[in-house]
Amino acid sequence: AQKITQTQPGMFVQEKEAVTLDCTYDTSDQSYGLFWYKQPSSGEMIFLIYQGSYDEQNATEGRYSLNFQKARKSANLVISASQLGDSAMYFCAMRRYSSASKIIFGSGTRLSIRP
Amino acid sequence: NAGVTQTPKFQVLKTGQSMTLQCAQDMNHEYMSWYRQDPGMGLRLIHYSVGAGITDQGEVPNGYNVSRSTTEDFPLRLLSAAPSQTSVYFCASNRDSGSGANVLTFGAGSRLTVL
Numbered sequence: 282a283q284k285i286t287q288t289q290p291g292m293f294v295q296e297k298e299a300v301t302l303d304c305t306y307d308t309s310d311q312s313y314g315l316f317w318y319k320q321p322s323s324g325e326m327i328f329l330i331y332q333g334s335y336d337e338q339n340a341t342e343g344r345y346s347l348n349f350q351k352a353r354k355s356a357n358l359v360i361s362a363s364q365l366g367d368s369a370m371y372f373c374a375m376r377r378y379s380s381a382s383k384i385i386f387g388s389g390t391r392l393s394i395r396p
Numbered sequence: 397n398a399g400v401t402q403t404p405k406f407q408v409l410k411t412g413q414s415m416t417l418q419c420a421q422d423m424n425h426e427y428m429s430w431y432r433q434d435p436g437m438g439l440r441l442i443h444y445s446v447g448a449g450i451t452d453q454g455e456v457p458n459g460y461n462v463s464r465s466t467t468e469d470f471p472l473r474l475l476s477a478a479p480s481q482t483s484v485y486f487c488a489s490n491r492d493s494g495s496g497a498n499v500l501t502f503g504a505g506s507r508l509t510v511l
Contacts, residue, residue: 285438287438290436312496314496314497314498316497316499316500318500324484324504324505325502325504325505326486326488326500326502328499328500331496331497331499333495333496333497372438372439374439376496376498378496381427381446381492381498382426382427382428382429382444382445382446382490382498383429383441383444383452383454384429384441384490384498384500385440385441385454385455386431386438386439386440386441387438388436388437388438389438
């Protein structure tokens with residue numbers, strides 16, 4: 282069975298600092314994909330970044346990067362130079378390649394950026 | 397394009413009442429899903445569909461029914477509402493991108509309260 286674990290319910294970070302949000306996953310599949318989504322206080326879900334299990338390089342999208350450690354089954358999100366607008370809930374998610382439509386999520390981390 | 401449209405945005409029910417949450421997408425996505433979001437629990441997958449006429453159970457299917465008669469629509473039915481079904485419900489759609497990054501497009505959410 283698949284499982285996503287986010288062990289940080291909440292985090293406070295000073296503006297302009299880098300922050301790492303933890304995500305570990307459990308799957309017996311060899312082929313899978315990992316996602317991060319952001320949910321601001323307005324409630325919409327925003328896709329941030331994707332990493333495939335066979336991708337050799339860690340994914341990057343602007344200030345977001347995904348620290349993928351396959352052997353440890355972790356897919357941490359790194360936000361560089363945090364901004365006040367980064368304050369939001371962040372969710373890690375996973376899909377198995379054998380089940381393209383079934384995507385499961387972790388419990389989320391609430392990130393608060395201090396000015 | 398409207399993307400994913402959910403109705404209603406808010407609904408209050410009494411225990412035992414039935415209702416249907418509507419979801420429609422205009423992106424010709426083959427996959428559609430329903431999630432519920434509860435504090436501290438993240439998003440949990442209720443049901444999902446890989447195409448018209450094909451649905452499957454997710455992580456928390458009990459108390460919910462779905463059907464998919466068209467590619468565009470994926471309604472979620474509560475046959476006999478219970479207070480435990482008080483939640484925010486998200487409908488989402490995606491397609492097989494071929495790269496594995498089957499990014500979900502979410503609706504705006506439906507807040508349901510069961511008294």
